[in-house]
Amino acid sequence: MAAVPIAVITGASSGIGAATARQLAAAGYRVVLTARRKDRIEALAAEINEAGHQATAYTLDVTDRHAVDEFATAFRTLAVLVNNAGGALGADPVATGDPADWRQMYETNVIGTLNVTQALLPALTESGDGTVVILSSTAGLATYEGGGGYVAAKHGEHVLAETLRLEIVGTPVRVIEVAPGMVKTEEFATTRFRGDTEKAAKVYAGVEAPLTADDVADTITWAVTRPSHVNIDLLVVRPRAQASNAKVHRTT
Numbered sequence: 252m253a254a255v256p257i258a259v260i261t262g263a264s265s266g267i268g269a270a271t272a273r274q275l276a277a278a279g280y281r282v283v284l285t286a287r288r289k290d291r292i293e294a295l296a297a298e299i300n301e302a303g304h305q306a307t308a309y310t311l312d313v314t315d316r317h318a319v320d321e322f323a324t325a326f327r328t329l330a331v332l333v334n335n336a337g338g339a340l341g342a343d344p345v346a347t348g349d350p351a352d353w354r355q356m357y358e359t360n361v362i363g364t365l366n367v368t369q370a371l372l373p374a375l376t377e378s379g380d381g382t383v384v385i386l387s388s389t390a391g392l393a394t395y396e397g398g399g400g401y402v403a404a405k406h407g408e409h410v411l412a413e414t415l416r417l418e419i420v421g422t423p424v425r426v427i428e429v430a431p432g433m434v435k436t437e438e439f440a441t442t443r444f445r446g447d448t449e450k451a452a453k454v455y456a457g458v459e460a461p462l463t464a465d466d467v468a469d470t471i472t473w474a475v476t477r478p479s480h481v482n483i484d485l486l487v488v489r490p491r492a493q494a495s496n497a498k499v500h501r502t503t
């Protein structure tokens with residue numbers, strides 16, 4: 252009997268990561284959920300197992316290289332890594348943005364993805380058919396006012412994906428970048444505005460149907476389950492109401 256392929260998902264405690272864990276589990280992967288909040292990933296793993304699929308939880312901060320390396324020792328072989336952990340902090344202009352926020356966004360989005368990808372690349376290669384997904388953003392492709400620090404970090408992730416693809420071509424690992432536009436998830440905007448739910452709500456105000464976490468998880472699952480010889484290099488997905496980062500149709 253063939254072994255069940257394993258998929259590691261970072262940032263699986265909420266939003267896109269949690270939805271991706273559910274969908275990849277339903278698609279036949281044994282999912283390994285990682286994030287800093289143990290209670291949330293354990294509850295999600297239990298939910299997935301109760302649904303008849305396979306999931307385990309592992310508490311992990313992607314910026315802690317030592318912990319990431321220790322986590323990676325559990326994998327001799329790995330089919331899929333979804334680098335989803337990340338997010339934005341603040342929406343200040345360049346003139347007044349807090350360097351500490353910029354540093355933290357770079358650390359989580361870029362160095363976090365670098366840490367986990369480096370640590371798991373040997374196991375992905377060993378599988379003979381590995382897939383690395385990097386969840387960047389349309390902020391990784393174009394800028395917008397007030398986005399500076401996040402845009403810089405997501406551009407960094409985009410460059411990481413592009414460079415890695417060049418460097419490992421010919422090895423049995425493909426690199427998929429998924430770049431979503433506006434996604435209404437439970438925590439993204441609230442984290443960005445440090446718990447200010449009023450400011451967070453304004454991000455989506457009057458937008459009839461922003462993308463959901465499930466929409467992005469569906470996109471990731473589709474890309475990951477393409478035949479082995481197919482590589483979805485970069486997939487941009489936006490809601491219909493959004494034509495660019497700053498051009499959004501609002502009804503109010």
Ligand SMILES: NC(=O)c1ccc[n+]([C@@H]2O[C@H](COP(=O)([O-])OP(=O)(O)OC[C@H]3O[C@@H](n4cnc5c(N)ncnc54)[C@H](OP(=O)(O)O)[C@@H]3O)[C@@H](O)[C@H]2O)c1
Nearest residue numbers: 262264265266267287288312313336337338388434436439
């Ligand atoms: N929402 C959007 O509009 C949108 C659009 C494009 C791209 N994205 C990207 O999509 C990804 C997921 O976003 P989301 O909307 O689902 O946001 P979210 O609900 O805030 O989820 C962020 C996830 O990242 C985890 N995380 C943050 N820092 C971490 C760290 N140091 N170590 C490990 N895990 C960490 C969080 O878990 P813990 O706090 O439990 O660690 C959480 O599970 C992010 O990379 C984001 O930049 C979002």
